[in-house]
Every structure is written in structure tokens, then in C-alpha cells.
Amino acid sequence: MASLTSTSTSTSTSVEADAVAFMESLPVVRWDDIEAAAEVAERIARRIGEDKEVLRLLVDRVLRTPELREQCACHALDDKIVIWDEPEKGLQIQLRLANTSQYERVHNHRYSFTALILAGAYNHTLYATDQPLDETADVTRFWPHFLREEQAGRCITLDHEQLHTTTTEPETVLLVIQSTAQKQRAFVLRQDDGTVSYRHGAAEETAERRAEMRMSDERLQHWITRLYALGVL
Template identity: 90%
Template sequence: MTTLTSTSAEADAVAFMESLPVVRWDDIEAAAEVTERIARRIGEDKDLLRLLVDRVLRTPELREKCECHALDDKIVIWDAPEKGLQIRLRLANTDQYESVHNHRYSFTALILAGAYNHTLYATDQPLDETADVTRFWPHFLREERAGRCITLDHEQLHTTIAEPETVSLVIQSTAQKQRAFMIRRDDGTVSYRYGAADETAERRAEVRMSDERLQHWIARLYALGVL
């Protein structure tokens, strides 16, 4: 596998990342202010972002966190759980379907390329296998385009339908619960998303991003003007 670049500037990039503040996600409004500043600082500095992506290729603990899923893939570029900071690129795949879901973590996302339709939902029922897909009510709908930054609490139910290859810079908290709820709008199928610590070895192997897929995404990030 080839790397993007190798310069002494990497040390400066790492020093900058290590200087990022602790994020207190229990105050979601304060967390939104801090993480938006961080996201824009990183996302709008292509030299910094290139160095961080390049570093992933040579940092096994980050490389192992890069994953492929049905709707999107992710490249983790920084992981500092002690500060409430995991930073990654979210990469939308071509095939999309609508799944009302929450997350195990709260997060901020800065759209770097592309767009998606974003809907927030409310419900009055338990989030388990008994959930009725007709009892999730949309109360907010907006198109999120490049340059927009959003922050969501881990309990918020929402859907995102992304244009192919939509890229977001995501800053997330540590996990706030063991599993996240998901229900498909088309057929009402309920499933859950777990963290790596609660997944089987077979599941970890299934979602691990291949070297070829990672190189594909790096090339696309250049083509899309993200890097």
C-alpha cells in the first residue's frame, strides 16, 4: 500500500491534534460549539487532513478502526477517548435506504462534500423488537449540504439519505450505551449496532475495510476536492 505523503509536518499535525481540548458531551450545546470549531479547523485545512489520512496507513490502531457498512464506510483519523474525541471521515455508499436510528454516541458532523436529506423523528414506544414503524413521526426535515455542521445527542432518532460519495468529518463522543436502535422504514425490520468490543471476530472481519477499499476512498477524496 502506498502512502499519500511523508513529511516532517506530521509531527506538527500530531502535536496540534494532541492539543485539542476535552469535550464535555453531557452539555450538548457547549459540546456543539467546541466540536464545530475543531471540525472546521480540520476539515478546511487540506494539508492537515491529508497528513492525518496518510498517518492512518501507518498507524495500526487507527487502520483497524476503518470499516465498511451497508450505507457508509468510515476512516478513523484520530482517537482520543480520554478527551471525548474520535474523529473520522464518513463516506456514503451508492446504495441508500431509510433507517430510523439513534447512535451509541453523541456527535458533530461537518459536511465536506455532497449532501443528504436529514429527518428527525419522535416516537412514544420502546425502542426494541416490538417497535411499530408507523409510530415514528418526523418533526424536522432539512437538506444538509457541504459546509453545514450539525450536532446530535445519542438519543435523537433520525434518518439520513445521502447522495453517493457524500463525505462528512465526524467527531463523536465515547459510547453512551451498548447498542444503537435501527428500524427500516420500508419493512419495519429492527436491528442494532454494537461497538467493536461487543462484536464477534467474524463480524469484525466482515466490516474491516480492505486495503483496496481504503485506497479507493483516498483516490475519491482527492477527486472530490476533500484532500
């Protein structure tokens, strides 16, 4: 994998160009083989997440890159800052930022992903079931078969079909590398009342909904300030 270096005489423009060249040199992640994808994606995640200079450059670049800035969004449980988007290589790279204490939801995702915990921690449970993932799902027929507290520094990869729950404290920060969407909707089941819902991609949201979720400049600056305070940047 290419390395990123700079000298004291480098201008901000040349340093950013080096960062972009480094990102463009990253290998393809082939998400159809989840074990091979996990190996490659973890190397990439650690290379970026453990190098604060690289991460600072990428976050700073978001402010001047409209196609990335427009994808930064606020959700019910976490916010996201998209720092790189190269779907043809299986590389959408985000910072995911827990904005509130989270409740138990058995769910899967529309995409496979690798996540490196940069700050905080979360409790992670994998589930199995023997029933269709639709509105008829019985909350009592989801069985946990793996439970672990994921601490800062741990890296996990999850296939888009895997059912799991995560509960985190506010300001837990993940560096996430995700595949393109593997299905139209993801299944979500609230464990407190058995309610089933689905998550869809931004392309299926209304313009009003996308505008509602778009991260404001104030919110983005808040997160950048917190990322420095948490030692991520």
C-alpha cells in the same frame, strides 16, 4: 486553539510531528452537555475539515498507524476512515464515506456526534415517538418534526438519544467527531417494513465479523483517490 504551520524546508517527518502536536492540543469535548459540546466540536471539525494540508497529513498518517488502520471499516451503507482516536478527550475523529444510495431507517446512535459535510449532501429528518424502542415498536408512531437538506459546509450535532433518518447520494463525505459509547446498542427501524434491529459496537462483534468489516488496503486506497478527486484532500 493552536495553529498548524509549516515551511518549505520542513521534512515530511517534522510536518507530521506538527500535525500530531496540533491534534494533541485540541480541547476536550464534554459530551454530557450537548450544546457546549456542539460549539467546541464544530470549531474542531471546521479547523480540520477546511484545512486540506491538515486533513491530508492525518489521512496519510493512518497508513502508518496500526491502531487507526485497524479501525477503518466497511459497513452496509458507508465506510469509515478513523484519522484520530483520543477517547479520554471525547475525540474520535473519522471520515464517513457513503458507499451506496441509502434507504430510510429511523435510528439513533450509541454515541453523540458532530458531523461536518465535506462533499455531497443528504436529506435529514428528526423524529419523535411515544413508545419503547424495542421489537414492539410501531412504525406508524414515529413522527417527523424537522426536515432539511444538509449541504456541503453545514455542520450538525446529534445527541445519542435523538431518532433520525438520513438519505445520501454515494460519495457524500462527512468529517465526524464522536463521543465514547453512551449505551450498548442503538435502535434501528426500517420504514418500509417496520423491521427492528440493533447496532452494537466492535467490541461485541465476533473476530470473524470484525475481519469481514475491516477495510482492505485496496478499498482504503480507492477512498483516498476519491477524496482527492472530490476536492476533500
